[in-house]
Amino acid sequence: MKKIGILTSGGDCSGMNATIRAAVRTALRLDIDMVGFRKGYTGLLKGDCIPLDTRAASGILHRGGTFLQSARCAEFRTPEGQRQALDNLQRLGVDGLVVLGGDGSLTGALSLHRLGFPVVGIPASIDNDIPFTDMALGVDTALNNIIYAVDCIKDTASSHERAFVIEVMGRNSGYLASVAAIASGAECAIIPERTFDLDEMCRQLHLRFEQGRDNAIIILAEGAGNAQEIANRIKDTIGFEIRVTVLGHYQRGGAPTVFDRLLASRLGKRAVELLAGGTHGVMVGLACNAIIATPLEDVIKGEKRPQDEMLRLAEVLGM
Ligand code: ADP
Ligand code: F6P
Numbered sequence: 001m002k003k004i005g006i007l008t009s010g011g012d013c014s015g016m017n018a019t020i021r022a023a024v025r026t027a028l029r030l031d032i033d034m035v036g037f038r039k040g041y042t043g044l045l046k047g048d049c050i051p052l053d054t055r056a057a058s059g060i061l062h063r064g065g066t067f068l069q070s071a072r073c074a075e076f077r078t079p080e081g082q083r084q085a086l087d088n089l090q091r092l093g094v095d096g097l098v099v100l101g102g103d104g105s106l107t108g109a110l111s112l113h114r115l116g117f118p119v120v121g122i123p124a125s126i127d128n129d130i131p132f133t134d135m136a137l138g139v140d141t142a143l144n145n146i147i148y149a150v151d152c153i154k155d156t157a158s159s160h161e162r163a164f165v166i167e168v169m170g171r172n173s174g175y176l177a178s179v180a181a182i183a184s185g186a187e188c189a190i191i192p193e194r195t196f197d198l199d200e201m202c203r204q205l206h207l208r209f210e211q212g213r214d215n216a217i218i219i220l221a222e223g224a225g226n227a228q229e230i231a232n233r234i235k236d237t238i239g240f241e242i243r244v245t246v247l248g249h250y251q252r253g254g255a256p257t258v259f260d261r262l263l264a265s266r267l268g269k270r271a272v273e274l275l276a277g278g279t280h281g282v283m284v285g286l287a288c289n290a291i292i293a294t295p296l297e298d299v300i301k302g303e304k305r306p307q308d309e310m311l312r313l314a315e316v317l318g319m
Contacts, residue, residue, distance in 0.1 A: 001118075001278050003033040005049060005089065006098040008066040009040030009073075009105035013138025013252055016066035016100055022220035023098055023267030025056040030276050031284035034070045035094065040101070041076035041108055047088040063260060064141070064253040072104075078193070082111050089117060096275035098268075100124040100137070106283060110296040118280035120271040123297055126252055129173040131302035132294040133285025137267065140259040142169070142251045143179055149247055150307075157215035159249040160175050163205060163240035167220045168250050176251070177221035178310050181319050186217040189319050191285060192224045194311060202237040209239030216240055266291050 004027055008016045020036065027034040034052040037043030050056065060067055075081040091096065096118040099109040102125030109121040123130040126142035146168055157164050166186075170176040174191025181189035187205065192194050205216050216238070220227050227244045235242045256264065263286060270284045270291045282293040 001032055001095045002046070003035065003092075003094050004096045004098065004272060004275055005035050005037055005092075005094040006052070006068070007037040007040050007043060007100070008068050008070045008124070009099060009101035009108065010070060010126060011102060011252065012066050012070045012140035013124050014064040014115070014254055014256035015137040015264040016070075016124055016186070017060035017063050018052040018256055018261050019100055019124070019137065020052070020270040021061050021120060022265040023058045023272045024053065025050045025309065026269045028054060032272070032276060035092070039071040039073075040082075040105070041085065042071045044085040044088060045073065045075055045081060047092060049092065062255050064255055066100075069243065070101075076081065076108055080228045082115060086112065086117055089149045092280075096120070096167055096280065098122060098271045098275070099248070099271040102136075104131055106130065106296060107300050110300050111266060113281040113296055118275055120274050120280055120281035121299070122271055123283060126169060126176065127171050127173045128175040129171065129304050130283075130285075130299065132283065132299050132303045133287065135286055137260060137264055138252070138256070139175070140257045140263075141254060142176060143183065144257050145251050145254055146176065146180040146247060147173065147184050150180065150186065151217070153245055154184075154215055154217060157217065157243075161214050161240060162244045163216035163218065163238055165218045165220055165227045165231045165242065165244050167222055167244070167246040169247070170221045170223060172223040174221040174224065175307060175310075177219045177224070178307060178314055181219040182310070182314055182317060184217065184287070185217070186219045186319065188218045189221075189314055190224045190230070191221040192316075193307065196224070198230075198233065202234050202299035205234070205238040205240065280302055
């Protein structure tokens, strides 16, 4: 293998830059050239790439986002788009590709693999909804961002005897919400994975108000409802005055945590080593603190295992 390409696709997350850096350094040690495609699959379709040497990939380890930029590219979903991408890869002399992104981006990687092109995927999405990896890149940083925000909100909530509904991202996954609720000591977590009794929640919150507690925090996963609607429904029954905060894209940015920097470095290195050694059509992930490779076919048809343990923990802790 002489030249490897890398791209970041779908929703960005912290740790993408650190992954690119590790991939570039690993490739150079193996005497392989590296190029970065800009704006995800859009760059592949346009043949828009830049050479990546140690210099180009330095000073980025600690930066959130992705300096290659990311995009959602509808055209790449079509067979014509994928053919065009393949032609460009061949024209540019690229022999292998590393794709960072969520389940959509990894589905795109699988389509290239099915066309016979060597590709390795890296799970990168704050949603943590990708199977065959305990953690995707960016999840830990997003959780730390959320916890910082919830702690801040709790301060002001306590000063005014207020309840807050705090909406977090996650698409259809309640992972961020349930872990954030546990780690911030929230009163409730509303997530898509379990049915929720709103009346019972209101009774518990009212009891808390009558006991003289000065705040209440409800963490809502975006896939489980709308924060303002829930606040409107419960505002007259809980005693506390209520406010809403939608954390939004704040969650996705910022300097990656140590966990994400290390995960990024391990995944970036392994992805390039696999391609160089002739293994492809796989996603690298983290299982029991080891880096493992799973066929993309299995990843895409798989389902993220249910968060039974997390849900039980939340229940035991009173959420
Ligand atoms: P994420 O990767 O974060 O889940 P998306 O679902 O938006 O984000 O996917 C990112 C990009 O991956 C899409 O814009 C598209 O270019 C590509 N993609 C998504 N689904 C497919 C698919 N079924 N086939 C081919 N490419 C896909
Ligand atoms: O998949 C990551 C994610 O941040 C989801 O949690 C969220 O629903 C979505 O992307 C937001 O997408 P966009 O950045 O296009 O608004």
